[in-house]
Amino acid sequence: MDAPAPSPPPTDGSAPVVSLRGIGRDFGRVRALDGVTLDLPPGSVGLLGPNGAGKSTMLKILLGLLPPSRGEASVLGVDPVRDPRGVRRRVGYMPEVDAYITGLTGVESVSYAGVLSGLPRSAAMQRAHAVLHYVGLGEIRYRKVEEFSTGMRQRVRLAQALVHDPDLLFLDEPTNGLDPDGREEILEVIRDLSTRHGKRVVLCSHLLRDVERTCDHVVLLAAGRVARQGTMAEVRGGRKDFLRVRGRGESAGFEATLRAAGCSVARAGADLVVGVPGGAGTAPVFRAAAESGWDLRAVAPEEVSLEDVFVEAVASGNGA
Template sequence: MLPVITTAGLTKHYGTVHALTDLTVEVGAGVTGLVGANGAGKSTLIKILLGLLEPTGGHASVLGHDIEQGGQEIRRLVGYMPEHDCLPPDVSASDFVVHMARMSGLGSSAARERAADVLRHVGLDEERYRPMGGYSTGMKQRAKLAQALAHDPQLVFLDEPTNGLDPAARTDMLRLVERIGSDFGIAVLVTSHLLGELEQVSDHVIVLDGGHLLRSSATGDFLRRTGSLLVEVVGTETERDRLGEALARRGLTCRPRGPMVSIDPPPPELAREGAAHDLIRDVAADLGLGLMRLQPDRGHLEDVFLQEGVTRA
């Protein structure tokens, strides 16, 4: 299958500010996460790919079209959800999405039908007839997403779709992003500054730092690399510490983290897949502790920077 996006040596400098430097990556179908701290060059990359910005150097193509010649054709085939606010407050989501679908070339009846469908898929129901100025952040994000999907693009750029959302809305949004990539069959490039949340939904993750490519690999690789575990048992600090001390005696390096115990990647004798898990299971059973959480430690962006920083130095 052809890659959805390819870039070669893509560079963008604003005067002395280097927003992107010599970026060479490939993005395939499904959901691809683009991670980096604020100002890492994520939004710049998306704008270049949309043809809204001209790169200082290098090449890129989107859906087989070169960004320099095929800008208009690309914009016909992709959807874009910007990071910032972009909704006029006095228009209803329904009217707005219909209008935006028409701006992508759909006829009036097709635009109406698709807008209604897409708004249902993103989860805006009765409120879609109200002016968007009164929307909560979650509803605004949904409306922004709906306009990006209205014309049935082959690829969507989602810039920080979970920004400002509370945990419930964040989970919903991530699930939606996952569905767009799998059920809807639309390739997704989604940015975030939280690696943890992109791990849950993306097949592939690209990490940018200060405009440089730090890493581009399948999501599973990130998880395997971390290797730490988080364990929580029912009770107070007393129970937490009992568990931690018992695990430490069995050869695991433990430290308390809030109500949980954080366990470092196991030593070689416990490196077999599942060995550490079984050990935790057995210790909990022996001590009669209620095990209420056992999960891999969600890697944070900072961790990746830490690791990569060492290898790059």
């Protein structure tokens, strides 16, 4: 018997979307998650962590695919252990890895995802057309998925996650394998879903820049524990901005001038990576170049890696 589409989640605007209380998970003697307690607020949340940090395990527990060894979890007010299908009915999951069915076209594949999520066949097909247009695959939706490029398959996975109009999206590395333009478009879609359409988004990524572009909050996981959490500004608070600098000639004087100005300097091949105090921008670099007479040729923002954040979090004693 068909029922009306689920009404918006019972959680009010400020209630946590995901709530974990002392969640732990052991695989034999390996402790993948170690007593994680956190509340993910509405909006978009970035879940960051290196391999082995426990974010995949956390995702599986939240999707109701893996029972926790201890602790309690709640997703949109639903217990994923007691009602895993109830959770997955309201969650759209975009996996990191390829996930397609051979022989199906793009629109068939997305429609099939809709049918498996409980949509009537005709509604699922209509919805598949709409979401494929939305993610930018409208013109090639009748091609078989196995003929798609990596980036196109990424978009199909996003469309599959959206087809049943879920309240919450779990996006696992959504920009993997995308070219710069494609990546920008996907990030734009995620931002649009979060800000204009009220979707709650949990974005798993190892790219801080992706999370910065799309998320309001961030949770850093390391060794099965929460290393840091809060708004992006809180998590990065006090960190230096990094610039990649290229010039010509001997740079020793330039480096010494920068260090005297409170900047850090590290070599990265032919370039220098300069850490400047927060908010200072590129001014210290230009000033040091002028003072030392170094032939400065290029300055660009340095991609901040997750590792940088973790190293700093652990070094400053703020890690869990």
